[in-house]
Structure formats: structure tokens, C-alpha cells
Amino acid sequence: MTRRKKIYEGKAKILYEGPEPGTLIQYFKDDTTAFDATKKAILEGKGVINNRISEFVMTKLAGIGVQNHFIRRLNLREQLIREVEIIPLEVVCRNIAAGSISTRLGIPEGTPLPRSIIEFFYKKDELHDPMVTEEHITAFNWAATQEIDDILAMTLRVNDFLTGMFSAVGITLVDFKIEYGRLYEGDFSRVILADEISPDSCRLWDSTTNEKLDKDRFRRDLGNVIESYTEVARRLGIMKEMPTVIQGGITGDTP
Numbered sequence: 001m002t003r004r005k006k007i008y009e010g011k012a013k014i015l016y017e018g019p020e021p022g023t024l025i026q027y028f029k030d031d032t033t034a035f036d037a038t039k040k041a042i043l044e045g046k047g048v049i050n051n052r053i054s055e056f057v058m059t060k061l062a063g064i065g066v067q068n069h070f071i072r073r074l075n076l077r078e079q080l081i082r083e084v085e086i087i088p089l090e091v092v093c094r095n096i097a098a099g100s101i102s103t104r105l106g107i108p109e110g111t112p113l114p115r116s117i118i119e120f121f122y123k124k125d126e127l128h129d130p131m132v133t134e135e136h137i138t139a140f141n142w143a144a145t146q147e148i149d150d151i152l153a154m155t156l157r158v159n160d161f162l163t164g165m166f167s168a169v170g171i172t173l174v175d176f177k178i179e180y181g182r183l184y185e186g187d188f189s190r191v192i193l194a195d196e197i198s199p200d201s202c203r204l205w206d207s208t209t210n211e212k213l214d215k216d217r218f219r220r221d222l223g224n225v226i227e228s229y230t231e232v233a234r235r236l237g238i239m240k241e242m243p244t245v246i247q248g249g250i251t252g253d254t255p
């Protein structure tokens with residue numbers, strides 16, 4: 001295999017130069033971190049599952065007109081994506097109180113919110129991704145007012161679609177985090193969905209038992225992390241071959 005140029009390495013993914021200008025290859029690692037990477041583990045097979053789940057979700061979202069960076073999956077761990085200029089915001093959408101909103105506002109976990117709430121966090125590890133408002137975002141030029149409006153509208157569409165998609169397979173979408181990027185076309189740019197959508201970036205609870213099927217299993221040491229991610233994939237009707245893949249050794253995947 002020829003050596004490819006690494007463009008960026010994050011905690012859970014690596015971006016390599018793509019085959020054509022304007023494209024990148026997004027590689028999903030098994031590395032798992034929480035609490036600003038103070039807690040770390042390698043969960044064998046996680047990257048393979050998240051690659052597939054993100055492919056599935058991004059493809060469905062494109063189908064309802066939510067433009068995103070996904071082009072096609074290349075192999076077990078890699079997907080071809082459009083290169084965008086990442087907007088340095090984590091956009092969190094919540095339907096039910098959990099995690100940081102529960103702590104911050106004293107709302108018991110599991111309390112349905114009066115309506116879906118969108119929050120912005122500034123992507124800056126050194127500062128522990130602080131929550132920011134539209135005032136900060138526009139004042140510091142992280143995004144323009146029109147871009148924020150587009151982000152809010154797209155995030156609500158993503159939320160509506162994902163809520164229905166998961167609910168159909170017995171999963172409650174508690175909250176999720178997404179990221180956006182700018183795609184340049186001549187003098188213009190538009191905001192499209194980027195990054196990933198997977199159990200690493202969503203809270204997903206079994207609708208009947210409220211059992212957690214997401215990264216909180218890792219954050220809170222609940223065990224069975226991979227089993228839960230696999231269950232999400234299974235319910236969505238993807239990765240039927242997963243058990244064989246695991247037994248066959250996921251590390252041996254080649255492009």
C-alpha cells in the first residue's frame with residue numbers, strides 16, 4: 001500500500017489526503033476517550049461499527065436533503081468524504097435531560113425536555129470545550145449569523161429524522177452531537193454536515209428498558225460497550241456479518 005499523507009489525527013479518527021482534490025479519507029480508529037482524553041481505551045472493532053453506522057445515517061440524511069460530507073465507504077474502517085473547513089463548534093441537540101445539562105441545570109437524567117434544545121460548545125480541548133452562545137460565535141467570527149441559522153435548521157431536521165429512525169427500532173434518541181463544515185464553491189460557501197454520527201456521539205437508550213446503548217457505557221464503566229454498539233447496528237439492519245468479522249480479527253482489514 002502506498003503511504004498516504006495524514007492531514008489530521010483526532011482522538012477517534014484520522015483524516016488522510018483523498019484520491020482527488022476536495023476529498024479526504026476518514027479512518028475510524030478503535031481508540032476511545034472520554035473526559036478530555038483523561039480516560040482512554042482501545043475497544044476492538046469500534047471503528048468498524050462506527051464507520052458503518054455513520055455511513056448508514058449520513059446516506060439516509062442525504063436522502064432527505066440534509067447535505068453532508070459522506071461520499072462512499074471504501075472499506076471496513078474508511079470512508080471517502082468531501083473536504084470541508086470545519087466550523088469549530090460542537091452542536092448538541094437534546095430531547096431528554098442527560099449528561100452535562102443534568103449536572104449544569106440540576107435536571108434529573110431521563111426528564112423529557114419541554115422542547116428540543118440546541119447548545120453550542122467551542123471546540124477547544126485546552127479549554128475543555130466550553131459552552132458558548134450565538135453572541136460569542138458571531139463576535140469571534142467562528143460562524144456568521146446566516147450560517148448559525150442554517151445550522152439550527154439542519155440540526156432540527158437531523159433530530160426529527162434520527163428520532164423517528166431510532167424510534168422505529170426501539171431506541172430513544174436522548175441527545176447527540178454533530179459538527180458542520182464549509183464547502184467552498186467559487187466565491188460562495190455553504191454549510192454541510194460533517195464528522196460522524198454514531199454511538200460515540202449520541203445518547204441512545206433502549207425504549208423499553210432505558211438501557212444505555214452508547215458511549216456512556218464506556219464513560220460510566222457499565223461494560224459491554226462493543227456489544228451495545230453492535231446491537232444498535234443490528235437493529236438498524238446493518239452489519240449482519242459483524243460476529244464473523246469480530247471472530248476473523250478486525251485488525252486485518254485492508255483497503
Ligand code: TMP
Pocket residue numbers: 092098099100101129175176177200201202203
Ligand atoms: P454532554 O451531555 O456531555 O454535553 O453530551 C451531549 C452529547 O454530545 C452526548 O450525546 C455525547 C456527545 N458528546 C460528544 O460527542 N463529544 C464530546 O466531547 C462530548 C462532551 C459530548
Ligand code: ASP
Pocket residue numbers: 011032033034035036037038200215219
Ligand atoms: N470524546 C471526548 C474526549 O475524549 C469526550 C466524550 O465524548 O465524553 O474527551
